[in-house]
Every structure is written in C-alpha cells, then in structure tokens.
Amino acid sequence: MADRYDASALIAYCADLFAGLGMPAPRAKVVGELLVEADLMGHDTHGLAQAPGYLGDLEAGRMAADGDPDIVADRGGVLTWDGRYLSGVWLVAHAIETAMGRVADHGTVSVSIRRSHHIACLAAFLPLATERGYAVLLTCSDPSVKAVAPYGSYQPTFTPDPLAFGFPTSGDPVLIDISASATTMGLAGRFDAAGERLPGPWLIDNRGRPSDDPAVLKTDPPGAFQPLGGADRGHKGFGLALMIEALTSGLCGHGRAEAPTQWGASVFLQIIDPAAFGGGDALRRETGHLADVCRAAAVPDGGPPVRMPGDGALARKRAALENGVELYPTIMGALQPWAEKAGVRPPRPRA
Amino acid sequence: MADRYDASALIAYCADLFAGLGMPAPRAKVVGELLVEADLMGHDTHGLAQAPGYLGDLEAGRMAADGDPDIVADRGGVLTWDGRYLSGVWLVAHAIETAMGRVADHGTVSVSIRRSHHIACLAAFLPLATERGYAVLLTCSDPSVKAVAPYGSYQPTFTPDPLAFGFPTSGDPVLIDISASATTMGLAGRFDAAGERLPGPWLIDNRGRPSDDPAVLKTDPPGAFQPLGGADRGHKGFGLALMIEALTSGLCGHGRAEAPTQWGASVFLQIIDPAAFGGGDALRRETGHLADVCRAAAVPDGGPPVRMPGDGALARKRAALENGVELYPTIMGALQPWAEKAGVRPPRPRA
Numbered sequence: 001m002a003d004r005y006d007a008s009a010l011i012a013y014c015a016d017l018f019a020g021l022g023m024p025a026p027r028a029k030v031v032g033e034l035l036v037e038a039d040l041m042g043h044d045t046h047g048l049a050q051a052p053g054y055l056g057d058l059e060a061g062r063m064a065a066d067g068d069p070d071i072v073a074d075r076g077g078v079l080t081w082d083g084r085y086l087s088g089v090w091l092v093a094h095a096i097e098t099a100m101g102r103v104a105d106h107g108t109v110s111v112s113i114r115r116s117h118h119i120a121c122l123a124a125f126l127p128l129a130t131e132r133g134y135a136v137l138l139t140c141s142d143p144s145v146k147a148v149a150p151y152g153s154y155q156p157t158f159t160p161d162p163l164a165f166g167f168p169t170s171g172d173p174v175l176i177d178i179s180a181s182a183t184t185m186g187l188a189g190r191f192d193a194a195g196e197r198l199p200g201p202w203l204i205d206n207r208g209r210p211s212d213d214p215a216v217l218k219t220d221p222p223g224a225f226q227p228l229g230g231a232d233r234g235h236k237g238f239g240l241a242l243m244i245e246a247l248t249s250g251l252c253g254h255g256r257a258e259a260p261t262q263w264g265a266s267v268f269l270q271i272i273d274p275a276a277f278g279g280g281d282a283l284r285r286e287t288g289h290l291a292d293v294c295r296a297a298a299v300p301d302g303g304p305p306v307r308m309p310g311d312g313a314l315a316r317k318r319a320a321l322e323n324g325v326e327l328y329p330t331i332m333g334a335l336q337p338w339a340e341k342a343g344v345r346p347p348r349p350r351a
Numbered sequence: 352m353a354d355r356y357d358a359s360a361l362i363a364y365c366a367d368l369f370a371g372l373g374m375p376a377p378r379a380k381v382v383g384e385l386l387v388e389a390d391l392m393g394h395d396t397h398g399l400a401q402a403p404g405y406l407g408d409l410e411a412g413r414m415a416a417d418g419d420p421d422i423v424a425d426r427g428g429v430l431t432w433d434g435r436y437l438s439g440v441w442l443v444a445h446a447i448e449t450a451m452g453r454v455a456d457h458g459t460v461s462v463s464i465r466r467s468h469h470i471a472c473l474a475a476f477l478p479l480a481t482e483r484g485y486a487v488l489l490t491c492s493d494p495s496v497k498a499v500a501p502y503g504s505y506q507p508t509f510t511p512d513p514l515a516f517g518f519p520t521s522g523d524p525v526l527i528d529i530s531a532s533a534t535t536m537g538l539a540g541r542f543d544a545a546g547e548r549l550p551g552p553w554l555i556d557n558r559g560r561p562s563d564d565p566a567v568l569k570t571d572p573p574g575a576f577q578p579l580g581g582a583d584r585g586h587k588g589f590g591l592a593l594m595i596e597a598l599t600s601g602l603c604g605h606g607r608a609e610a611p612t613q614w615g616a617s618v619f620l621q622i623i624d625p626a627a628f629g630g631g632d633a634l635r636r637e638t639g640h641l642a643d644v645c646r647a648a649a650v651p652d653g654g655p656p657v658r659m660p661g662d663g664a665l666a667r668k669r670a671a672l673e674n675g676v677e678l679y680p681t682i683m684g685a686l687q688p689w690a691e692k693a694g695v696r697p698p699r700p701r702a
Binding site for chain 2: 165177232283288303304
C-alpha cells in the first residue's frame with residue numbers, strides 16, 4: 001500500500017521548501033495549503049506535483065519571491081494587476097480575498113491578472129468563495145504555451161484553457177473545473193510518461209485524424225490536443241477556448257501577441273454575490289433543487305448514480321483528511337532534492 | 352431557387368405582426384430586427400422560425416405585450432429584473448442597452464432576468480455590444496423545459512443551456528454561440544420533422560446508449576440530449592450546463608424549483624468594458640493576433656481554412672443583405688395565418 005501523509009505535515013513541508021528559497025513564510029503557507037488542497041481533492045497532477053517546477057523557477061528568478069502585484073487599473077469592482085510572475089497560487093488567493101472584501105459594495109468584483117506565474121489547480125480555489133456564499137468564476141491561459149488546435153486545424157495554437165466555476169447550494173457546493181480541450185496536458189503527459197495510450201481519441205495527428213497516441217504530439221510538424229467536442233462538435237470547445245483567451249489575455253492586455261517565453265498565466269476571476277441579485281437563499285434553493293434532481297436522475301441498469309462536479313473531490317478530501325493523503329508515486333522523490341537544498345526534513349508517512 | 356426577401360421588408364413584416372397583436376410599434380421593431388438578424392446570420396432555427404410561437408403566446412396572453420420589467424434589485428453595476436414574460440428578444444436588447452449605458456461607471460454591468468419570454472438567437476445580440484467595443488456574455492436556460500441528461504444519466508433534466516460570448520478584435524468581431532449540449536432542440540426537431548437521423552450520436556437512449564435517432568426522445572421512459580462531450584467527455588458539458596443554470600436561474604432566483612409551465616427564460620448577461628481593464632487597444636491587439644494565428648493555422652491537405660466563430664455568420668449576413676434573405680422553406684407559410692389575422696400583407700420576394 002502506498003504511503004499516506006497527514007495533510008498538515010505536507011502543507012508545512014511545502015511551505016518550508018518555498019520559504020527556504022526566499023518566499024515570505026505567510027505566502028509560502030498559502031501556496032502549501034492550496035497545492036495540498038488539490039492533492040486532497042484528488043487533482044494530483046496539479047497539486048504538489050507542480051511544486052518542483054515552481055521551486056526551479058523560484059530559484060532561477062523566473063518566479064518572483066516577494067512584493068505586491070503592480071496595479072494596472074482599479075475601478076472598484078474591476079481590478080487589473082501585473083503579477084510580475086509572483087506565485088500564481090498566491091496571486092489568485094490574494095485576488096479572491098481582495099474581491100470578496102469589495103463585493104458587498106459592487107455585487108460582482110472582477111480581477112484580471114497579467115504575468116502571473118502558473119496557478120496550479122483551479123478547483124482548489126473555489127471553496128474560498130463558496131464557503132462564504134459567493135459564486136466564483138476562475139479561468140486562465142498561458143500565452144507561452146501552444147498545445148490545442150483550433151477546430152479544423154491540427155496546429156498547436158493555444159493552451160487547454162481551463163475554466164472553473166463554483167457556487168453554493170443547500171448542501172455541498174458545486175465545484176466545476178473543466179477545460180476547453182478534450183484533455184489536459186497534465187493527464188496526457190502522465191500517460192505519455194507511462195508509455196500508454198489515452199483513454200480516448202482526444203488528440204489530432206498532423207494529417208487531421210483523431211488519435212489516442214501521445215506520440216502524435218512529437219511528430220514534425222506536431223499534432224495537437226483537440227478542443228472539447230472533438231472531431232464532430234469541436235467548434236464548441238474552440239468557441240469556449242476563444243472566450244477564455246479573450247477574458248484572460250484579452251482583458252489583461254498581455255498575451256500571445258507579446259510571445260512571452262516564461263511559464264505563466266493570464267488570469268481572470270470574478271466573485272459574484274447572489275445577495276446583489278435575487279438573494280442568497282433563492283440561489284441556494286435553485287441550485288440545491290437542481291443538484292437534488294440531477295443526483296436522482298435515472299441511470300442505465302447497473303450504472304452508478306449521477307455525481308455532481310465536486311462530489312468526488314469533496315469525498316476524496318474527507319477521506320484523505322481522515323486516512324492521510326496518498327500522493328502520486330513520483331511526487332516525494334521529485335521534491336527530495338529541494339528538501340536537501342533547503343535543509344528541510346520531508347514528512348514521515350503515517351504509521 | 353428559393354424565394355429571397357429584402358431584410359428590411361422582413362423586419363417590417365415581422366414588426367407589423369407583433370404590433371397587430373398589441374405590442375407597441377417601437378418594441379415590435381426591435382423584435383423584428385433581431386429575429387431577422389438571426390436569419391441574416393443563417394441561424395434560421397432561431398430567427399423568424401420562432402415568430403409563430405411567439406405570436407401564439409402573445410395572443411394567448413402568455414407573452415406580455417407592453418410595460419416594463421419589474422426591478423427586483425439594482426446595485427448600479429448589477430441589476431435584477433422580473434421580466435413578467437415580456438418579449439425576451441426585447442428584454443435582452445433593452446438589458447444590453449441599459450448595461451452599456453452604465454458600464455463606463457462600473458467596468459462590468461450584469462443583468463439577471465427572471466420570467467423572460469424566450470430570447471431566440473443569442474448570437475444576434477452580440478454585435479450590439481461588440482460594435483461599441485465591449486465584450487458581452489449572454490446565457491439563458493428555460494426552467495419549464497427538460498431535454499438534456501446529466502452526465503451518467505439518460506433522463507431529460509435541463510435545457511441545452513446556450514452560452515454566447517462576443518468580443519471585438521482588430522478586424523471582425525468574434526461571435527461565439529454554443530450550447531452545453533451536444534446539439535440543440537431546434538436542430539434535432541428539424542431532423543425529426545424530416546424523418547432523418549442526426550449527423551452524430553448526440554442523443555442517449557433510455558438504456559444509456561449514444562444514438563443519432565430522434566425517436567429515442569419519444570420512448571417510455573424517454574431518452575435525452577447528451578451534454579457536450581458525449582459519452583466520454585460529457586462531464587465537461589454537464590459542468591458547463593450547471594454553471595449556466597446557476598448564472599441564470601440561480602442568480603435571478605427563479606427556476607426549476609418553482610416548476611414553471613410557461614415557455615420562457617432565465618437570463619444572465621454581462622457587458623464588459625475593456626477600457627476598465629488593460630484597455631480597448633490592448634484587447635483588440637491580443638484578440639486580433641489570436642484570430643490571425645487561428646485563421647492561418649495549418650489544416651490537413653485539402654481541408655478548408657480555420658473559421659473563427661462568427662466568420663460564417665457575418666459572411667452569410669453580407670451576402671443576404673446584398674442578395675436577399677433565403678428563408679427556411681416552412682417559415683413564410685407558418686406566418687401566413689398571423690398575417691391574415693393582423694390584416695398585414697406579406698412581403699413579396701425579390702424579382
């Protein structure tokens with residue numbers, strides 16, 4: 001059986017690694033909490049698995065350790081920051097807190113961030129807002145990365161373009177975290193590293209044919225990820241991707257036109273206070289009803305019941321808080337050199 | 352060759368039909384303009400094809416002819432209306448104008464509308480905002496209709512849940528109009544009426560099997576529309592649908608929990624002023640660059656070049672303004688009884 005760790009020990013370990021490279025301790029703690037939150041939720045390609053890359057960029061100066069984002073514009077309910085490649089995880093958490101502090105005055109508060117570093121797992125941020133009764137939209141793109149093809153093309157052109165949306169209900173919150181692509185780079189990379197094919201034809205080769213083989217991404221010219229909807233409905237995923245690119249790089253005014261070479265993100269988030277609309281009780285009545293109806297919807301004989309987005313993550317989190325976090329096998333080994341460099345002792349697995 | 356009509360003649364005809372049943376003339380003109388705009392764009396399931404149903408509801412008192420929406424809440428940058436089942440086409444146009452009138456003060460303005468009548472073609476509204484340099488999000492659901500199944504279920508539970516997003520670029524605007532379902536009710540209905548199968552397996556039968564046969568919607572128990580992403584990626588379309596249901600019925604506080612029986616819509620729209628973020632020039636630079644890159648992206652040998660969302664619609668509109676509008680064959684006949692009732696003479700086709 002794989003090793004299991006206490007979440008609190010993993011958070012402290014992660015925070016110590018970032019603090020060891022000069023990130024202020026309170027900020028390093030936020031990064032640790034949100035990366036481990038992703039692992040708790042089972043989104044383990046975007047939790048501690050991202051830390052070695054972040055630490056490498058922090059050490060090399062490609063992630064700024066300290067300081068505030070520069071304010072590009074501030075209209076009260078609408079904020080634009082230059083993130084200066086500060087930790088994207090910290091920037092997003094800071095933006096959500098800032099927006100929540102203003103939303104009672106404005107009804108919605110939007111934050112647009114250019115030149116953020118990578119922001120890891122979008123779903124992990126959503127409970128920060130849903131626990132306070134707000135709905136939250138969070139989306140990003142990385143203008144330095146080309147992976148997904150426009151519908152009708154096989155040329156890698158933009159990022160998988162994730163979009164997360166969370167809202168409260170009368171019960172558990174709904175935590176949606178999807179991408180405008182048929183699959184994500186993290187998942188495809190993991191299958192590729194294991195020498196396996198993907199579970200579906202989510203890629204496209206350089207002759208325009210759907211494929212489940214990660215090798216098509218390495219041909220000359222390379223193939224690409226397909227947009228959500230694939231060969232017959234991919235115009236929808238393409239549209240979603242373009243919306244996300246406009247909300248992120250378009251609104252912050254920094255994107256593919258500048259051809260940045262640095263791992264990072266253009267971010268857009270919005271906090272929505274239902275009290276400014278039809279009311280928080282009314283929202284929870286509607287969303288709770290819908291969640292109940294969906295969970296009770298008929299399924300084929302022998303099929304599992306419908307799961308709402310977030311149900312699986314919240315169940316995994318409850319189990320991991322109880323029984324310990326089971327990390328993907330490569331993660332602790334990849335952190336080990338950073339632990340040695342920082343003189344930090346890795347946590348011991350649960351007995 | 353099918354009959355072709357001048358757009359202006361169709362607009363006047365449509366306006367006269369609605370005015371003939373008591374809708375104030377300026378309002379009827381807005382309805383005519385936006386329904387014909389959909390036909391100009393080639394979205395001909397959601398243009399004049401909707402008018403007979405609207406006229407029937409107007410005559411029966413299920414669409415309110417006149418008056419303003421009731422104001423549920425107004426926080427300046429956030430507005431909530433009770434639409435009283437006024438024309439949804441007019442309500443959305445009115446909401447967009449209202450929001451644009453306020454957006455310089457707020458950066459974003461959101462309008463949530465409960466109890467709107469049906470709003471027809473979402474794409475047709477987008478140019479109202481993009482021509483003024485704004486980005487616009489428009490989405491709706493109809494809490495009286497159940498058509499799409501949650502992922503994992505075959506039970507019709509919610510509407511196709513369309514989402515439209517438009518934004519300016521350095522050239523033509525990008526006009527996205529997708530749904531969270533694999534296909535729309537209008538399209539499936541048209542194939543069904545013609546006794547044909549759908550172009551893809553976008554439905555699901557009551558044993559959980561993907562199907563292209565509209566007959567699966569009429570079994571006992573009935574099958575359903577699949578969410579976008581279908582059998583293997585449908586959790587993404589399901590997530591998108593839930594986001595839309597929360598933004599629409601959740602925020603306006605009226606939806607499936609009230610089990611309305613009236614054809615209508617819960618609407619959410621947001622006008623976004625890029626000047627309040629990184630600036631209009633910066634947005635157009637980014638979005639124009641992205642559009643250029645997408646249009647130039649490599650395609651398989653013999654394949655057509657990539658089209659941006661809206662390219663086809665704008666080309667069809669330019670051609671139809673030049674050569675006349677070619678209506679779907681059943682439309683003029685379906686309007687004929689209403690013309691007789693209102694004493695309005697239908698327009699004559701172009702010679």
